Structures are given as structure tokens and as C-alpha cells.
Amino acid sequence: MIRIGVVGFGKMGRMHFKAARYVRDATVVAVADGSQRALDAAGRQGVTALYEDYREMLSSPAVDAVVITLPNFMHEEAITDAARAGKHILVEKPLARSSEECAHIAEAVDKWGVTAMVGHNYRFFPSVKRLKQEYDSGAIGDTVLSTLELVSGPLVPSLESRPIPNWYMDSERMGFWLLDLGYHVIDLFRWFFGDARVVHAYLDRHYGFPHEDSAAILLDSSSGTKGTVHVGWFSKQIFPTFDFRIILHGTAGFASTDQYTPANLRVHAALEGTKNFMRRITGRRIHPLSYTFYYPSYVEELQGFVDSVRTGSQPPVTIQDGWETVRIIEEVYGIATLSPALAQSASLGQREPVPQTERT
Amino acid sequence: MGSKVALARTRTREGNAAGSREIRDAVYRALDMIDYSPPTPPETVAIKPNLRFYWDYSTGETTDPRVVAAVIDYVRDRWNPAALISVVETDASAMRTRHAFPMLGFDRMAEEKAVSLVNLIGDEMIEREVRVAGRAITVPIPRTLNDVDLFISCPKLKVGPYADGNALHITCTLKNLFGCIGKRRKVVYHRHLDEAIVAVNKQIPPHVHVVDGIVALGTRPVRLGLIIAGTDAIAVDSVAARVMGYNPSRVKQITLAEREGVGTRRRVETVGEDVRQLAREFPKRGQMGFKLTWSLQLSMLRMYTRLTGDALPPALD
Numbered sequence: 001m002i003r004i005g006v007v008g009f010g011k012m013g014r015m016h017f018k019a020a021r022y023v024r025d026a027t028v029v030a031v032a033d034g035s036q037r038a039l040d041a042a043g044r045q046g047v048t049a050l051y052e053d054y055r056e057m058l059s060s061p062a063v064d065a066v067v068i069t070l071p072n073f074m075h076e077e078a079i080t081d082a083a084r085a086g087k088h089i090l091v092e093k094p095l096a097r098s099s100e101e102c103a104h105i106a107e108a109v110d111k112w113g114v115t116a117m118v119g120h121n122y123r124f125f126p127s128v129k130r131l132k133q134e135y136d137s138g139a140i141g142d143t144v145l146s147t148l149e150l151v152s153g154p155l156v157p158s159l160e161s162r163p164i165p166n167w168y169m170d171s172e173r174m175g176f177w178l179l180d181l182g183y184h185v186i187d188l189f190r191w192f193f194g195d196a197r198v199v200h201a202y203l204d205r206h207y208g209f210p211h212e213d214s215a216a217i218l219l220d221s222s223s224g225t226k227g228t229v230h231v232g233w234f235s236k237q238i239f240p241t242f243d244f245r246i247i248l249h250g251t252a253g254f255a256s257t258d259q260y261t262p263a264n265l266r267v268h269a270a271l272e273g274t275k276n277f278m279r280r281i282t283g284r285r286i287h288p289l290s291y292t293f294y295y296p297s298y299v300e301e302l303q304g305f306v307d308s309v310r311t312g313s314q315p316p317v318t319i320q321d322g323w324e325t326v327r328i329i330e331e332v333y334g335i336a337t338l339s340p341a342l343a344q345s346a347s348l349g350q351r352e353p354v355p356q357t358e359r360t
Numbered sequence: 361m362g363s364k365v366a367l368a369r370t371r372t373r374e375g376n377a378a379g380s381r382e383i384r385d386a387v388y389r390a391l392d393m394i395d396y397s398p399p400t401p402p403e404t405v406a407i408k409p410n411l412r413f414y415w416d417y418s419t420g421e422t423t424d425p426r427v428v429a430a431v432i433d434y435v436r437d438r439w440n441p442a443a444l445i446s447v448v449e450t451d452a453s454a455m456r457t458r459h460a461f462p463m464l465g466f467d468r469m470a471e472e473k474a475v476s477l478v479n480l481i482g483d484e485m486i487e488r489e490v491r492v493a494g495r496a497i498t499v500p501i502p503r504t505l506n507d508v509d510l511f512i513s514c515p516k517l518k519v520g521p522y523a524d525g526n527a528l529h530i531t532c533t534l535k536n537l538f539g540c541i542g543k544r545r546k547v548v549y550h551r552h553l554d555e556a557i558v559a560v561n562k563q564i565p566p567h568v569h570v571v572d573g574i575v576a577l578g579t580r581p582v583r584l585g586l587i588i589a590g591t592d593a594i595a596v597d598s599v600a601a602r603v604m605g606y607n608p609s610r611v612k613q614i615t616l617a618e619r620e621g622v623g624t625r626r627r628v629e630t631v632g633e634d635v636r637q638l639a640r641e642f643p644k645r646g647q648m649g650f651k652l653t654w655s656l657q658l659s660m661l662r663m664y665t666r667l668t669g670d671a672l673p674p675a676l677d
Contacts, residue, residue, distance in 0.1 A: 011674045018671040155414055156675070163454050164414075207416060208462040236415045239675050266657070273664050280668045288670055295673045 002306050003062055005030035005087070007054045007078060008069040009038040010165070012092050016067045016119075017045065019298040022288040026065075026306040032057040054078060058085035065115075065309055067302070068092060071165070073173040076101040079116070080108040088115040090305040094183045095322030097175030099330055102323035109319055117305045117315035118322035122184045122244075123191060124297035124304075127260035131246055134255050135192060141252030146193070146227040148185040151243040153213075153233035169210060177211040178329045182231040186219070187317075187325045188246060189229065193221035195324075198331040204339035206234045212342055217332055240265040240292060261293065268293060362627025363592035365599045366393030369633050370574065370585035380426045382585075383574060387430035390589035391438075393631050396568060401440035402510035406478075407431055408566070410516045410536045411449045411460045420577025422460075423514050425469040427572040427587070431512060432473045439510070445475040448504065451544045457481075480504060485542045490559040492620055495552065497559040500542035505564045513537065513566040513593075517586065518577035519604050519645050529553075532600040533569040533593050534613050534622070537561050554613045561593055561622045569596045578604060578643035586638060594623030602635050605644035 002025060006013050009031050020028045030049035031042035039050045051057040058066070058081055065088035068078050075096045082089050089109070095118045096102045109116040122128055135143060154164045167173040174180070190196050197220045203212040217229040237243060242265075247256040262268035269291040276286040289295035301316075308315040368390040370382040409423030417424035428447060435443055447470060449457050457479040461467050470477045483502035490497050505511055515536035519529065529535065537560040538546065538553070549556035573586030586603070590596035594617055598608035608614045608625060618624060658676070665672055 014674045014677070018673075021671065163451075163456050164459070169459055207414070208465060208467065210462075236419050236421070239673075269661075273661075273668075273670075276668045276670055277664070286668050286670055289673065291664075291670070292673055 002026040002088075002309050003029045003064045005032060005049075005054075005057045005060070005063040005066045006042075006069065007032045007057070007066050007082075008071075009033040009035075009042050010069065012069040013038075013067070014041070015295075015298055016069060016090075016092070016302060017042070019288075019302045020067075022299045023302045023306055025310060026302070030057050030060065030063050055081060058082055058087055063087060065089065065305075071167040071173055072097050072175045072179060073167065076104055079105045083108040083112040083114050083116070086112060086114060088305075088309045090117045090119055090302065091322075092119045093121075093187075093322065094118075094175070094179040095319065095326055097179065097326075099323065099327050102319070102326050106319050106323060115305075115309045115312070115315060116319050117308065118317045118319065119301055120184065120187050120317045120321065121297040121301045122188055123317065124300040125257070125294050126296070127257035127293075128188065128246065130260040131248065131255055131257050132192065135248055139253065140248055140250030140255050143193070143223075143225045143248045143250045145249040146189070146225055147230075147245070147247040147249075148189055148227055149230045149243070149245050150181050150185050151230070151232035151235045152181060152237070153235070155234065155236050156239070171211050176329055176333055177209075177213070177233065178215060178231065178332060179326070181233060182215060182217070182229070182329060182332070183325055185229050185231060185246075186217075186328050187321065189219055189221065189227045190321070190324060190328070192246075192248075193223045193225040193227070195222040196220070196227075196328050198328060198335055199226075201332045201336035202339070203336045203342055205342055209233070212338075215332070215336075219328075240269070242294060265293060362624065362629060363590060363595045364394045364629045364631060365588060365590040365592075365595050366390040366631050367599070367603075367633035367635065367638070368393065368587050368589075373583045373585035380429070383424070383426045383587075384430040384433060386574075386585070386587040387427060387570060387589075388434055390587040390632065391431075391434050391568075391570065394589050394591060396591050398439055398510055398567065400509075402435070402443050403440070404508045405435055405443045405445045405510045405512065406448050406505055406508040407445065407512045407514055408448050408505075408536060408540060409466075409514045409572075410531070410539060411455065411457070411464060411466075412452070412539075413455050414460055414463050416464050417516075417572070417575055418581065420518050420575045420581035421516065421520075422464055423516050423572045424574050425465040427570065427574060428466070428514055429469050429473055431514060431570050432475055435510070435512075443510070445473075446478045446504070447475055448478045448480050448502075448540075450480045450502070450539060450542055452539065453545050453547045478504065480540065480542055481544060483542060486563075488563065490562055492555040492558045492562070493616060495555055497552070497555055499549070499556060499559050499563075501560065501563050502540065502542045505540055510568070511564065511566045512568045512570060514570050514572060516577070517571050517573035517584070517588070517600055517603065519606075520577060529613065530597070530601050530604055530606055530611055532571055532597045533566065534558070534561055534597050534617055537564065537566070540564065554616050557613050558617045558620050558622060561617055562620055565593060565622060567591065569593060571596060571600055573600075573603070576604070576642060579645045580643050582641065582643055584638060584641060586633065592623040592628075594618050594625055595628040598625045598628065599630055599635060603638045604642050605639050
């Protein structure tokens with residue numbers, strides 16, 4: 001049994017904590033968070049080993065592995081601390097804010113010989129997995145063009161009345177904005193098509209975020225597939241709707257994640273819920289979170305990590321995968337064209353209150 | 361004596377939203393129609409938009425900064441060119457004004473119009489006990505709003521779920537004042553939301569109401585291009601309710617506020633646009649539909665997780 005400590009018990013920490021309930025051969029034994037409110041929440045969930053400072057948790061022999069869900073600016077230090085303490089590591093994406101930080105992390109992980117994985121949960125979406133299978137099978141021939149789109153972010157409402165964390169709105173602590181959502185789709189492009197190169201990028205903003213909130217990126221790959229990537233952080237969309245898709249245009253046909261996504265997520269939820277209910281009353285294992293369609297990805301991701309720790313095998317997503325994704329994002333910012341609104345604002349802290357009709 | 365409620369629309373509505381000039385024109389026409397003048401030129405003016413969370417005006421959730429800009433112009437043109445004007449809002453459970461003002465375009469608008477943006481959470485608070493429907497309620501009220509010469513409410517025309525998703529209400533000028541409560545965690549008042557709304561309105565009734573219905577919100581955002589203006593909160597919200605397809609007699613915050621003397625629906629003169637035509641264009645959100653699509657689903661989901669041992673994602677916690 002792998003004994004897991006969760007470092008950071010915010011939204012993502014709680015997601016991994018919930019996912020761990022359904023992972024074989026693993027259990028969460030400890031939670032570390034600087035907030036007493038978060039620790040109280042973990043305590044109410046039955047966790048008894050609670051730490052204000054994660055370093056104290058790392059010194060505990062009762063913890064084999066850690067799931068790190070701290071803000072981006074704390075990743076490098078937390079990962080290197082955990083590696084030094086001999087703990088295996090699953091870190092919520094992004095791996096870090098820069099290639100330099102990634103290099104330090106890779107060095108520490110190599111030096112201390114721990115298993116380390118980056119949480120690229122989109123690879124575990126049912127629709128993405130099925131599209132990858134179709135792509136790998138050759139069913140659509142050579143993929144010449146691809147489209148990857150993801151619009152989500154902090155404006156998606158939650159039932160929980162809490163403000164967006166300050167670090168999320170702080171460019172220094174957050175790092176490049178594309179590390180949030182762009183990271184997912186750029187990783188998927190790499191996963192499907194191999195090494196990537198940025199051909200062009202255009203960054204703009206609709207809101208007065210202290211950074212861009214939309215990006216259009218053109219990528220090329222070692223396999224020859226070109227990719228148009230659209231990423232946005234401006235949408236108020238209500239659960240369970242989800243604005244994400246990959247479209248592959250091949251020489252023998254085309255395919256899209258939309259083909260493998262339920263047309264009506266409410267009907268899907270009702271069907272999956274009924275199946276789980278039947279599984280429950282007949283004594284079988286339920287398929288956790290399958291009614292949400294995409295949240296089971298966290299269970300599979302964590303299972304992949306636990307299996308790698310147990311068997312000593314390479315994790316499904318490596319530190320190198322995370323590092324390379326960060327490097328591509330840095331390449332985007334190196335060549336990106338900024339919209340007039342972004343370019344004119346030195347502070348990037350004020351929005352142009354110009355209606356869309358009056359934009360140039 | 362009753363009051364006048366004016367409705368004016370922008371000429372351009374379909375496709376792309378109306379521009380600043382058209383919005384300004386609609387605001388001026390609406391305010392001219394109600395024929396209001398402060399008894400003396402106001403030295404200090406506070407304008408309270410509705411900045412719920414960080415969704416901009418195009419979502420139908422928050423007041424358009426161009427509407428507030430037009431109101432500022434009107435105050436200076438008609439009532440006092442030298443008025444000291446503040447645009448005020450308070451932090452809320454999930455919203456911080458330090459993010460909302462720049463994100464929603466209010467920083468830039470304030471700079472252009474030379475007005476100040478004020479987070480009233482830092483203001484001196486007045487705490488008085490108010491009785492609403494026999495219940496004693498004490499809410500912290502920012503002194504600025506108590507002392508200001510002219511207080512203008514600039515709400516959004518919308519209907520939506522609030523009170524932890526357990527209620528569906530029209531949101532107009534009465535509800536806009538809930539945002540004046542000088543406390544971040546306003547969710548503590550959700551249990552007696554209507555009473556809390558009325559308590560604030562009894563203490564700091566705005567002098568003028570200018571409702572932003574340029575993009576309104578029903579089952580979806582809709583470009584109505586509408587401005588509603590008036591001086592009586594009950595009259596304004598009653599007309600707004602009818603625009604959104606609701607009978608004001610069945611909207612608790614309106615009937616309760618009227619009983620508590622906040623205003624009156626009697627002898628309201630509606631001038632300008634045809635309310636019935638607007639109601640036909642508004643995508644009405646029904647109570648039953650809301651309960652089926654939200655509260656019931658959530659209840660069923662929670663029951664399902666209890667029965668099966670499945671989990672809720674953090675977004676639904």
C-alpha cells in the first residue's frame with residue numbers, strides 16, 4: 001500500500017484526495033497546508049496527520065509519496081524538498097514556471113532516484129484516449145492538420161463562494177499564463193505528434209487580467225502534423241459544459257474528441273449514475289466520477305502514478321514531458337505577436353473598455 | 361404621489377452590441393424622461409454598479425462601464441459639473457474589487473472620466489438594527505453611502521440563481537444594494553436574503569436608479585439595448601420584473617420592500633418603450649425550469665453519491 005501525503009489542500013488537492021479513494025494500493029495518510037481552514041477540511045474528511053508545514057510531513061516515515069498541488073511558484077522548492085526526502089512525487093501541472101526551474105527539478109529527481117510524474121490529466125480523458133487510439137491505429141491516415149481548443153479558467157463558476165486565489169492573478173507567482181490551460185493542449189499536441197516547434201503565436205486579452213487571456217498558436221511537429229491551438233481564459237461556462245476538443249484532419253479521414261464526448265452530458269450522467277447504482281447493489285466496483293465524463297481522469301492519472309511507484313516503472317507522464325511543455329510555452333512567448341491592447345499596456349493591469357465593435 | 365419610470369433603447373441591438381455613443385444617448389433620454397433634479401446641486405455623488413464576480417457586461421452579469429460613464433456625464437452635464445463622483449462597490453464572498461475594477465474595464469473608465477473607484481469594505485461602517493417583517497436585522501452600511509449628496513444605483517437587468525443556488529430571483533436595483541453591505545462574506549445573509557435586501561434599502565435608498573439592460577440576462581444573455589430609469593426602487597424593480605416576464609406582486613423582495621415603505625407600485629407612470637414588447641424579447645427563466653435544471657439535479661446528485669459512494673468534484677462541493 002502506497003501511503004500518500006497531499007501537499008496543498010485547495011481545489012486541486014481536494015480533487016486528488018477524492019480520486020485517491022478509488023485508487024488501488026494507495027491511501028492518503030497525511031495532508032499539509034498553510035491554511036488552518038484547509039487542514040480543518042482535511043480533518044473532517046478523516047485525515048489525522050495534518051501539517052502546517054509540508055517539510056514536517058516530508059520527514060515522516062509514514063509517508064511514501066506526495067501529491068503536490070501548491071501554487072506554481074512553489075513547485076520547484078517543494079519537488080526538490082520531496083525528492084531529497086526520498087518521497088515519490090506526483091506534481092499537479094505545470095511542472096514549474098520556467099525551463100530553469102524544470103532543470104533544477106530534473107536534477108534533484110535524478111539525484112535522489114525517486115519516481116516523479118507530472119499531472120497531465122487531459123491525457124486520461126476518455127475522449128482523448130479514444131482519439132489517440134484511432135490516431136495510432138492509422139484509421140485516419142497521416143494527420144496533416146490538427147486543431148486543439150481549450151477555453152476554461154477561473155471564470156468558470158463554483159458552488160463554493162471563495163475568491164480566486166491571489167497567486168492566480170499574479171504574473172510573478174503564476175508564471176506565464178499559458179502554463180495554466182495552454183499547457184494541457186500543448187502537451188497533447190506533443191503526445192500525439194512528437195516534438196513541437198512554434199511557428200506563430202498571437203496573444204490578446206478581452207478582460208483586464210494582468211496578462212493575456214486568449215492565444216492563437218500555430219505549431220509544427222516532428223511527424224509533420226501542423227496544429228492550430230486556441231486557448232482562452234475568458235469564459236463563464238457552467239458545469240457540466242466544457243469547451244475542449246481536438247480535431248484531426250488526416251489523409252484517410254478525420255476524427256475529433258467531440259465524436260467520443262457525450263452529446264448530452266446530463267443524459268450521460270443519468271446513464272452512468274444508473275450503471276454505478278447497479279454495480280453498487282450487485283457488489284461490484286463503481287466507476288468513480290464517470291458521470292462527470294472528464295473527472296475520472298484524475299483517478300486514472302493517480303493510479304498510473306501509484307502503479308509506477310509500486311513497480312518501479314516509468315510513470316505515464318515524465319518530468320521530461322513537463323519540462324518540454326514548459327520549453328514550448330517559453331518559445332511561444334519568445335516569438336508571439338501581442339495585440340495592440342496588450343502591447344500598449346505597460347502594466348497589463350488595465351483593460352481596454354472598448355466594445356468589440358470598436359476594436360481594430 | 362406616484363413616480364415615473366422611463367425606458368429607452370439603443371438603436372443598434374442585433375449582431376454586435378451598441379457603441380458608447382448610443383448607450384450614452386439612451387441613458388440621457390431615460391434620465392430626461394423621468395424629469396428628476398436634485399434639490400440642490402450635489403457636491404458628492406456615489407454610483408453603485410453591480411459587479412458580481414468577474415464576468416463582464418457581455419455575459420449579462422455585471423453593469424456595463426459605458427452605462428456608468430454615461431451616468432457620470434449626465435450628472436456633470438445636468439446637475440453639477442464640479443461634483444465629486446465615486447464609483448463604489450464592496451468585496452464579496454468570491455469577488456474582490458481590486459480585481460473586478462480592472463478586469464471589467466472600470467479602471468480605464470474611471471481614468472477617462474476622472475472619478476474615483478472605491479472599495480467600500482474599507483469604509484467606516486454604520487450598524488443599526490432595522491426591523492423587516494418583524495425580524496431585527498443589523499447589516500454594516502458604509503458611511504459614505506449614508507452621507508453622500510446623491511446616491512445612484514446602476515444595477516444590471518437579470519434573473520439568476522443565488523443564495524447558494526437555492527433561489528431564483530430577479531436582480532435589479534433592490535438586490536444591487538445587497539452589494540453595499542460592508543462585509544465580504546455576504547453569504548451569511550443568504551438565509552434571510554429578501555429581508556437583508558430590504559434592510560439595506562430602508563437605510564440608504566438611492567435617489568436615482570439607472571438600470572443597465574443593454575445586455576440583460578434570462579435563460580441566456582440577450583441584447584435588449586435597454587436603459588430603465590426612475591427614482592423609486594419599487595417602481596423601477598416592478599417595471600424591470602414585468603420586462604423580464606414576472607408578476608411583481610409575486611416577487612417577494614418587491615412586495616416586502618413595499619410593505620416596509622421603501623417605495624410604491626401605486627400610480628407608476630411608465631414612459632418610453634413598450635414593456636410588453638420587451639417582455640416578448642426577454643428569454644424568461646421560469647421558476648419550475650430553474651428548480652428542475654439546478655436544485656433538483658443537485659439534490660439528486662448528492663443522493664446518488666450517498667447511495668453509491670461516488671464522489672462530487674470540487675466544483676460541486
